[in-house]
Amino acid sequence: METTTRWLTAEEQRVWRRFLFACQSLFGAIEGQLLRDSGLPHGYYEILVHLSEAPDRALRMSQLAAASSYSKSRLSHAVSRLEMRGLVVRMDCPTDRRGQIAKLTDEGMAVLEAAAPGHVEQVRRSLIDALTPEQIRQLGEISAAMIAAASLESAAGSQAAAAFAEPEADCLEEEEDPGGCDG
Amino acid sequence: METTTRWLTAEEQRVWRRFLFACQSLFGAIEGQLLRDSGLPHGYYEILVHLSEAPDRALRMSQLAAASSYSKSRLSHAVSRLEMRGLVVRMDCPTDRRGQIAKLTDEGMAVLEAAAPGHVEQVRRSLIDALTPEQIRQLGEISAAMIAAASLESAAGSQAAAAFAEPEADCLEEEEDPGGCDG
DNA sequence: CTAGTTTTGTTGAACACACAACAATTATCA
DNA sequence: TGATAATTGTTGTGTGTTCAACAAAACTAG
Numbered sequence: 001m002e003t004t005t006r007w008l009t010a011e012e013q014r015v016w017r018r019f020l021f022a023c024q025s026l027f028g029a030i031e032g033q034l035l036r037d038s039g040l041p042h043g044y045y046e047i048l049v050h051l052s053e054a055p056d057r058a059l060r061m062s063q064l065a066a067a068s069s070y071s072k073s074r075l076s077h078a079v080s081r082l083e084m085r086g087l088v089v090r091m092d093c094p095t096d097r098r099g100q101i102a103k104l105t106d107e108g109m110a111v112l113e114a115a116a117p118g119h120v121e122q123v124r125r126s127l128i129d130a131l132t133p134e135q136i137r138q139l140g141e142i143s144a145a146m147i148a149a150a151s152l153e154s155a156a157g158s159q160a161a162a163a164f165a166e167p168e169a170d171c172l173e174e175e176e177d178p179g180g181c182d183g
Numbered sequence: 184m185e186t187t188t189r190w191l192t193a194e195e196q197r198v199w200r201r202f203l204f205a206c207q208s209l210f211g212a213i214e215g216q217l218l219r220d221s222g223l224p225h226g227y228y229e230i231l232v233h234l235s236e237a238p239d240r241a242l243r244m245s246q247l248a249a250a251s252s253y254s255k256s257r258l259s260h261a262v263s264r265l266e267m268r269g270l271v272v273r274m275d276c277p278t279d280r281r282g283q284i285a286k287l288t289d290e291g292m293a294v295l296e297a298a299a300p301g302h303v304e305q306v307r308r309s310l311i312d313a314l315t316p317e318q319i320r321q322l323g324e325i326s327a328a329m330i331a332a333a334s335l336e337s338a339a340g341s342q343a344a345a346a347f348a349e350p351e352a353d354c355l356e357e358e359e360d361p362g363g364c365d366g
Numbered sequence: 367c368t369a370g371t372t373t374t375g376t377t378g379a380a381c382a383c384a385c386a387a388c389a390a391t392t393a394t395c396a
Numbered sequence: 397t398g399a400t401a402a403t404t405g406t407t408g409t410g411t412g413t414t415c416a417a418c419a420a421a422a423c424t425a426g
Contacts (some may be wrong), residue, residue, distance in 0.1 A: 005299075005300040005303055005304065006236070006303070006304070006307060007303060008303060008307075008311065009304070009402060012311050014293065014323065015313070015319050015320075015322055015323040015326070016306060016310065017347070018323055018326040018330070018347045019251060019310075019322055019323070019326045020229075021326070021330060021344070021347045022325075022326035022327075022329040022330050022333075022347070023206060023210075023329075024252040025252070025329065025330055025333035025334075026333065027206075027327050028333075029333055035414090040379090041382080043382090044308050060404090061404075062403085062404065062405080064403095068205060069207040071383085071385090072387095072404075072405060073383085073385075073405085073406080073407085074382085074383060074384075075383070075405090076405060076406055076407085077383075077406090077407090078381075078382085078383095081381085081382085082407090084309075089364070093404095093420045094393080096392075096403095096404080097391060097392085098390060098391045098392070098403070098405070099391090099404065099405080100404085100405065100406095109200070116188075117188040117203040117378080118188060120188055120189070120191060120275070121188065121189070124189060124191075125198060125332065125334055125336065126329065126333060126336070127199065127202075127329060127332070128191065128195050128199070128373075129332075130328045130329060130331065130332035131325060131328055131329075134329065135321070135324070135325050136195065136198050136364060137198075138186070138318070138321045138325065139198055139202055139325055140197065140198040140201055140202070141318070142205075142321065142322055143198070143201040143202045143204070143205035144201060144205075144208075144310065144314060144326075145314055145318065146209050146310060146314075147201070147204060147208055147312045148209065149203050149308065149309055149310070149312075150186060150205075150209065150211075150212055150280060150309060150314035150416085151206035151208075153212060153308065153309070159203070161208070163206070164200070164201045164204045170310070180308070183190065214384095215384095215407075218384085224411090226412090243374090244374075244375060245373085245375080248375095254375080254413090254414080254415095255374075255375060255376085256375085256377085256413085256414070256415075256416095257412085257413060257414075258375090259375060259376055260375085260376090260377090260413075261412080261413095262414075263376090264411085264412085279373095279374080279421080279422075280420080281373070281374045281375070281420060281422070282374065282421090282424085283374085283375065283376095284374080321413055335403045346380065367426105368400100368405080368425100368426090369424100369425090369426090370423105370424085370425090370426100371422100371423080371424075371425100372421105372423070372424090373420105373421085373422070373423085374419100374420085374421080374422090375418105375419090375420090375421105376417105376418080376419080376420105377416105377417085377418080377419100378400090378415105378416095378417090378418105378425100379414100379415090379416095380413100380414085380415085381412105381413080381414075381415095382411105382412080382413070382414090383410105383411080383412075383413090384409100384410090384411080384412095385405085385408105385409090385410090385411100386407105386408095386409095387404080387406105387408090387409105388405105388407080388408105389404100389405090389406085389407100390402075390403100390404085390405090390406105391402105391403080391405105392401105392402080392403070393400100393401080393402070393403085394399090394400080394402085395398105395399095395402070396397100396398095396399090396400100
């Protein structure tokens with residue numbers, strides 16, 4: 001359709017490349033720490049966090065997938081592996097016979113609680129403590145803009161995106177103290 | 184060592200989670216577009232870009248790995264697959280008998296040039312055009328801070344990081360027009 | 367020169383992910 | 397009701413990544 005491409009300006013390209021490199025460094029460090037110290041990939045950690053915050057520590061597969069930015073297929077595989085490790089169990093959904101519910105086991109909760117402090121410290125080192133309070137605020141705004149742009153593309157932005165898109169939306173949970181093993 | 188963990192404040196946690204979700208959306212969209220339209224994972228695209236900008240379109244494996252944020256093992260596997268597709272060839276390094284040089288083939292260059300416009304448009308849609316010029320500037324600063332924090336950890340920050348860390352460092356290349364199939 | 371160390375790059379196995387095909391159930395609506 | 401469509405979740409295959417082990421060449425120093 002387009003006959004000419006709107007290439008990036010030198011400044012835009014510099015920022016894009018720097019951002020790319022920064023993300024690779026950041027997520028590489030986070031993934032590495034978590035895997036090294038707890039044997040959990042970061043995505044698996046996130047799954048456990050979402051379960052830990054849900055009522056009864058259980059969620060429908062589809063809700064868990066949306067919360068974790070996982071495809072259904074990917075989540076299904078991941079939960080299978082978590083189940084083998086004993087961190088999660090699958091249960092039938094009573095109200096929808098198609099449904100499966102993933103539930104965090106006590107052992108899963110214990111693993112999560114053990115992993116949380118090291119992970120949070122890594123997030124501080126790699127990101128939070130590296131930025132000024134003003135930059136943290138800016139990053140929040142920038143992230144909201146990115147999410148808004150993404151939800152335009154996959155039309156009718158998923159519910160999960162809605163929880164993040166609004167700059168001052170209340171989160172579903174507010175705990176940042178023990179019990180909240182959130183990143 | 185630490186007896187008490189410095190948990191994230193509510194605000195910090197909100198920003199962290201939103202940033203995480205934003206990155207997953209952004210990179211998911213970029214990966215998807217590139218894979219769908221050109222059959223290239225984003226990491227492979229980056230490899231081709233770095234090669235295309237190098238003198239003689241060739242680089243030592245180790246330099247290419249650093250530029251692409253790839254481990255040596257990962258790069259070795261990746262180059263093998265790119266070689267099978269005919270996009271890259273391996274050559275012996277004349278000055279160091281351990282060394283291998285990866286060189287972009289004409290076909291690789293053609294694939295890259297075909298992929299570039301769609302990719303750049305995706306980067307615009309998902310990021311650049313979603314932000315104000317001021318936010319783009321802020322993102323550049325924030326990225327620099329993240330890179331600086333990362334290079335403290337892996338002590339003696341790699342040379343690759345140095346090229347990005349300084350807010351106004353000149354890049355090795357300046358082309359943002361045809362011929363520069365950079366993201 | 368020789369022994370030890372570092373750098374460079376590859377390999378194979380285990381793990382993780384994307385995609386498409388599929389089965390089962392539920393929703394829609396004529 | 398009965399046919400079609402949409403949703404939910406799983407599976408298998410091909411592809412990509414990680415980790416540890418390895419080999420070869422190049423530095424470093426006695």
